[in-house]
Amino acid sequence: MDRLSSLQRRLRRMIIPTSLKRKLVNVLLLSTFIPLLLIGIISYTSMHTILENKITNGIHSNLQQVRVSLENVLGNLNYASQNLAFDGRVGKDIYAYMSNDHPYDRKSLAGKIETEMNLLTSTNPNIGLMFYYVQGTNRILFPNLQVREGIDPDALPVFTKLQDMTYYGPHQTLNAQFDRKVMSITRKIDYPDLEELYIYMETDNRLVDTVFNKMQYGMEVYHLIVDTDNRIAYSEKPSAFPVGMKLDPKEEGSGRSVYGNQYVFEEASNQGWRVVAVIPMKSYKHEILNWFMQFGLVAVVSLFVSLGFAWLIWRIVMRPLTRLNREIRLMMQNQSQGKLQLTGTDEFDYSLRCFHEMKGTVIQLIEDIKENERNESRLEVEKMISQINPHFVHNTLDTIRWQARLNGQEDIDHLISTLNRVLHYNLGKGETATIREELEALKDYIALQEIRYQFHFDIRISVPEEQLEIRIPRFMLQPLVENALYHGIADDGLIRVDISREGRHIRIEVSDNGAGMSPEEAERLLQGDDSAHKRRGMGIGMPYVIRTLKYQYGKSAGIDIQSRSGEGTSIIITIPSSTTGKGE
Structure with a gap:
């Protein structure tokens, strides 16, 4: 359930952003994307229709020009061939030449015919x-240019026939000097009593290339010429549309047909033949695709501009908020900041100044409270020390007095020496001492207590040699041992003092095998319940230790009591080893 709830929260944050930055980005992106989407749909629909009509009309216009050009070419050939026919000027000379057997006359007529044909060529470029x-027999007469060998005009591609004339679609020229596509016609001349004679005439070598100009379309295009039988008489792409193939495209509308993945546009002549433009769909839609890509580029640029504005607005809003948040974090961490950094925005700067002043006031109040607590703790500790030392001196002097009565004068010197060392250490200045000093004072104190109470108890001290110079709070071990001695054990009891280093802390444990206490009493x-101290007879020793640790280490130190009734008590203290407290 916890994982499901966590997943639901993540999805909710993804769908409904909570940060100001994401909200700004989403709002600006939506405000840009939605109008662009609506404009794009409307524009695409409108522009697609406009461009479709533009492209279709342009193709039909170009095809119409091709058709008119071809009709003009064929009409020009037809007109020129009439001069060579039987009733034409050259045709009569041909008849005279063919029907005359006199060599001189034939030679004269041949020269005249050649001259007239050259004149006809020069006047019709x-x-x-x-x-x-x-x-x-395909015997050739009076050619105006050099003719290829082995020609057969009847084998040329026919795309229409009218009476005694045959029209041939673009084919390889029969001129031996060139290698280009031309259009041609043949015309039969009916001479009485003569063999069948025909006129062959073709267009100029450059004319077909001029008529079938692909550059005017602005896209990839292939031209076809389809005869009256709906068969291809000429093809610019014979691999896909071979000559002789029957063209049967599928009507689509808008003045075009579809054949495979290509569009087919047609223009029919008055003579029944058609000129066809075949355009691949990819090329046909290229202009529409270009417009769409341009619109997409504008949309992408607009989105990036929106992101830029979102980033700019985010900086304008978030920089002041970040600085205000920084001030709050510094306040939470009880840190001060030297100089206030303003944002340049009046509203935010006013809030920052007010918060900065409030933060300074709060930090000063916190410092005052801490100082008052430190002073109060110091007074309490000094008060306890002043209470402990007279109490100890009184008990020690009383012990010396009773010893003198019971045992004579020989032990007084040793007792007084030991007492002087203990008093010198306990009344010494400074808040910390080395573990070695603390243990020596503790041994003197134990010696005095053995003399005083006249019962034997075992005290075992365990501390590594290399840790004897570590400093701990002064007068820390004696109150703990004193409590164990007075209130924890009887004759033949055991007190253990274990000091060890654990990581960055010093661990001090004083344990006994005495009467112990319940967990409630230990808590x-x-x-710091004074009534509990009085019930256990502990006096001020334990409160002194607790308040000394709090004063010198604060929350960095710890104290714990582990005890069970009838099984003994262990008091465990942990203090940082990287510091020696607040004074030495």
Whole structure:
């Protein structure tokens, strides 16, 4: 359940952001993206129709120009061929030449015919090769240019026939001097009593390239010429549309058809043949795709601009909030800041000044409270010390007095020496001492107590040699041992003093095998309940230890009582080893 709740919270934060930065980014992105999306849908619908009409009309216009150009070319060939026909000027000379057997006359007529054909060529620059030929034998007469060998005009691709004329689609020129595509016609001349004679005439070598100009479309295009039988007579892409193939595209509307993955546009001539433009769909849609990419680029730029504005607004708002948050963290950590950094925004600067002043006042109050607590703790400790020392001196002097009565004068010197050492240490100045000094004072104190109470008890001290120079609070061990001696054990009892280093702390444990106490009593003693101290007969020793630790180490020190009734008591103190307290 906890994992499910955590997952639900994460999803909710992803969907509904909680940070100001994410909210600003989302709002600006939505305010930019939604209008762009709506404008894009409307624009795409409108522009798609406009561009479709533009492209389709442009293609049909170009095809119409091609059709008109081809009709003009064929019309020009038709007109020029009439001069070579039977009723034309050259045609009559041809008939005279063919029907005359006199060599001189034939030679004269041949010269005249060549001159007239050259004149016809020079006055019609769109006409290229032309000649007469005899069908069946393909014997060529009066060519104006050099003719390829082995030609057969009847094998050329036919795309329409009208009466005695045959029109041929673009094919390889029969001119031996060039290698280009041309259009041509053949015309039959009906001479009485003569073999079948035909006129062959083709366009100029550059004319077809000019008519089928692909550059005017602005895209990839292939031209076809389809004859009256719906078969391809000419193809610029024979691999996909071979000559002789029957073209049967699927009507789509908008003035175009579809054949595979290509669009087909047609323009029909008055003679029944059609000129066709085949455009791949990818190329056809290229202009629309370019517009869409341009719109997408504008949209992306707009989104980045929105992100930039979001970042700018975030900086304008978040920088002051960050500084205010920094002031709050410093206050929580009880740290002060030297100079207040303003934001340059009046509203935020006013709040920062007010908070900075409030923070200074609060920090000063906290310091005053701490100082008062330290002074109060010091007074209490000094008061306890002043109470402990007279009490100890009184008991020691009383012990010396009774010893003198019972045993004579020989032990008084030793007793007084020991007492002087104890008094010198306990009344000494400074708040800390080394463990070695504390243990020597403790041994003198135990010697005095053995003399005083006249019963034997065993005290065992365990501390590593290398730790004897570590400083701990002065007069720390004696009150703990005194409590164990007075209130914990009887004759033949055992007191253990164990001091060890654990990481960065010093651990001091004083334990006995005496009467012990309940956990409730131990807890009350640790909480400073004076009534509990009085009930246990502990006087001021234990409160002194607790308050000394609190004064010198604060929360860095710890004290714990582990005890069970009838099994003994252990008092465990831990203090930092990296410091010696507040004074030496």
